[in-house]
Amino acid sequence: MAIPPKPWPTGLVEQPEPLVRRVLAPNPSPYTYTGTQTYLVGNAGTIAVIDPGPDDDEHLAALEAAIGGAKIAAIMCTHTHRDHSPAAKPLAQRTGAPIVGCAPLVLDDAGPRADAPFDRTYAPDRVLEDGESMTGPGWTLTAVATPGHTSNHLCFALEESGALFTGDHVMGWSTSVIVPPDGDMGDYMASLAKLYEREDRVYYSAHGAPIEKPRQLVRGMIGHRRQRENQILRLLGGAPGAIEGLVPQMYKGLDPRLTGAAGMSVKAHLIDLERRGMVSRSGDIWQTI
Known part of the structure; x- marks a missing residue:
């Protein structure tokens, strides 16, 4: 799918539902679409930040403006490609928030994603296993292990609204790139089947528009x-x-x-x-x- 013409909402705060806001990073490419979307979950003074994105001053400034006076309970990463997790470290340094989510993974990536090799700076304070949760006032985010795009990939389910943050595992604009040796097609297919068995209402991926008919899309991706x-x-x-x-x-x-x-x-x-x-x-x- 072609990247849509500008203007894109880069740096602006959008609110697709009451508990969810998103901020688009300024890193468009053939692999990232219009850029990486960082999600802010919660609205009662304590929030989670999902996929903080690239270590980019403009994006970090936009995130800090969106966060305002809220406390960050956790900076949560779906996986450690460089367009997803590098902003976790500087954001944690500025706010004191813990980094929580996927396991660290450092590989030499000889694949085509020159925009997004593995992030060598990622150092989580807590790794979430499949089914473990982070909570805040009015929100619960549960880890759903979805290896395939990378071996450490997680999705996060927002229990209160039925939304699933899918990172790069399922995107509305493109299929996920599977790059061996860490990317594994067998694991990816099993993770798609796992999501197909769930009853999530909507998917919010790191790239592209919300996916309003998630099971239909997943069935099509498997096919x-x-x-x-x-x-x-x-x-x-x-x-x-x-x-x-x-x-x-x-x-x-x-x-x-x-x-x-x-x-x-x-x-x-x-x-x-x-x-x-x-x-x-x-x-x-x-x-x-």
């Missing part, structure tokens, strides 16, 4: 990934091939800037298919079994 999987098996059934040859056949009219991302997703599918005994490889050449 889309199965179609990609079948497409790979069909192409390799015709002749063995390398990822570089599969991408142009699978992604017609792709923005050239996204070729690397498409190749990583194809690789993630192939690794998953190999694990399931459906394909094998010799060097860079893959074939069906």
